Amino acid sequence: MQKLFILFGLCILFSCGNNTSDKLIVKGNIKGLKKGTVYLKRANDTSLITVDSMVVNGSSNFELQSEIESPEIFYLYLDKNDNEDNRIAFFADKGITEINTSRKRFYYDAKIKGSKQQEVFEEYLDVASKFNNNNLDLVKESFDAIKLNDTALIAKNEKAHKNLEKRKYLYTVNFAINNRDSEVAPYLALTDLYNANIKYLDMINDTLTSNVKASNYGKELQRFIDKIKKDEK
Incomplete structure (x- = not known):
């Protein structure tokens, strides 16, 4: 025994x-x-x-x-x-x-x-790549317009670029909020939305689940937001 x-x-x-x-x-x-x-x-x-x-x-x-x-x-x-x-x-x-x-x-x-986070990440990257491809098309069109000195086309492309950038920001914000239970959400806020309006970062941060908030990326996002608000005072 x-x-x-x-x-x-x-x-x-x-x-x-x-x-x-x-x-x-x-x-x-x-x-x-x-x-x-x-x-x-x-x-x-x-x-x-x-x-x-x-x-x-x-x-x-x-x-x-x-x-x-x-x-x-x-x-x-x-x-x-x-x-x-x-x-x-x-x-x-x-x-x-x-x-x-x-x-x-x-x-x-x-x-x-x-990981399940990788599946969420790949879903985001698939759509983000389409935004990037559209942006490359606009860059090429703008370059051609500059060579032709076509001021009307240049202005049109600049407006299209701003609209595309805004659409990508909003898509990323919505994606992060819809995946609030994944660490991908704060990661995207820190990498793809770091220069976005603080209200978007706050919006994402406020919706994160407690587990995600306690993760490394969740804590880093909170520190990042706190620093922005402190610098704005």
């Missing part, structure tokens, strides 16, 4: 020592990768820090880990010594995030399966 108790105690100790429920685990496959280094990074103030890395040699599979307090943006980097965009941003949470992509089109071929 004493041996059974000792064995049971060792099992508990072993399971506790290998508990990954409070960690972020990022794993997947990079098709076509023979050699290279994969990095897992996160934001630290205004810079990115590496929290884990893995040298790939032969197998294209990888697995990286990090401590994580609350859902936030992480970055998967691939060092393959070229000038291409080899960074993938994703919204991470505790548990497993799976990222499958290719060496040749590391960013563009990325398929991410993981």
Whole structure:
């Protein structure tokens, strides 16, 4: 009986020592990768820090880990010594995030399966990309109008640009409010609405659930709003 108790105690100790429920685990496959280094990074103030890395040699599979307090943006980097965009941003949470992509089109071929925040984030990015494409079209039209010295078309494009920018702001505000129970909401307020009218930031902040308010992004948004109001006095 004493041996059974000792064995049971060792099992508990072993399971506790290998508990990954409070960690972020990022794993997947990079098709076509023979050699290279994969990095897992996160934001630290205004810079990115590496929290884990893995040298790939032969197998294209990888697995990286990090401590994580609350859902936030992480970055998967691939060092393959070229000038291409080899960074993938994703919204991470505790548990497993799976990222499958290719060496040749590391960013563009990325398929991410993981947190519920990532699903919300991808929904936002899908619409935001359409706004960005429309903006690029307007920039091209404005450039052509300037070359032709067409003042009427220049004025028309400037007005269209302002309307597009306003529509994107309002869409982002509404999206954040509709997803008040997701950490994506304060993140968007901090990144895509940082220069918006304070009333929009207040609107989003006031609707956040208690859990989201207590997250890192929720606390950061509150500090950001407090600073703006203090500077305005």
